[in-house]
Amino acid sequence: MKISSVLLLLGVFLFAGLAYAETFAAKEYFERKCVSCHAADGGGDVDKAKFLGVTIDQLNLVKTETINAKRENLKTVLLDGKNSMPAYRKLKEGEVDALIDYMLGLGRGIAKK
Numbered sequence: 116m117k118i119s120s121v122l123l124l125l126g127v128f129l130f131a132g133l134a135y136a137e138t139f140a141a142k143e144y145f146e147r148k149c150v151s152c153h154a155a156d157g158g159g160d161v162d163k164a165k166f167l168g169v170t171i172d173q174l175n176l177v178k179t180e181t182i183n184a185k186r187e188n189l190k191t192v193l194l195d196g197k198n199s200m201p202a203y204r205k206l207k208e209g210e211v212d213a214l215i216d217y218m219l220g221l222g223r224g225i226a227k228k
Contacts, residue, residue, distance in 0.1 A: 140210075141210070141217035145217055145218070149218075152164075152174050152200070153175075156221060157175070157222060158177055159171045159172070159173075159174030169198065176218050177222035190211055190215065194211065
């Protein structure tokens with residue numbers, strides 16, 4: 116095998132590993148910060164909705180409206196908060212993107228479990 120082929124394969128495996136690590140970190144963050152309101156499947160927690168005085172629909176991240184929302188709008192809600200949702204301004208750009216990707220993956224049934 117040529118050295119260039121080996122380097123190419125190494126690059127592919129490295130990139131795949133980094134992509135998986137970012138998704139995994141997003142999953143961990145989601146489990147720590149988001150699950151209490153949005154539930155592990157993203158569908159929303161009924162008891163938390165009652166406690167917050169909101170509808171379950173407002174906590175549902177996997178509904179079509181959210182999945183089809185503009186990415187910039189999702190970033191704004193995540194960073195600035197909205198209604199009962201707190202702002203998460205300490206997240207870095209890559210972390211925000213990874214978290215949004217994870218959330219959208221839940222809605223599309225493709226998030227890493």
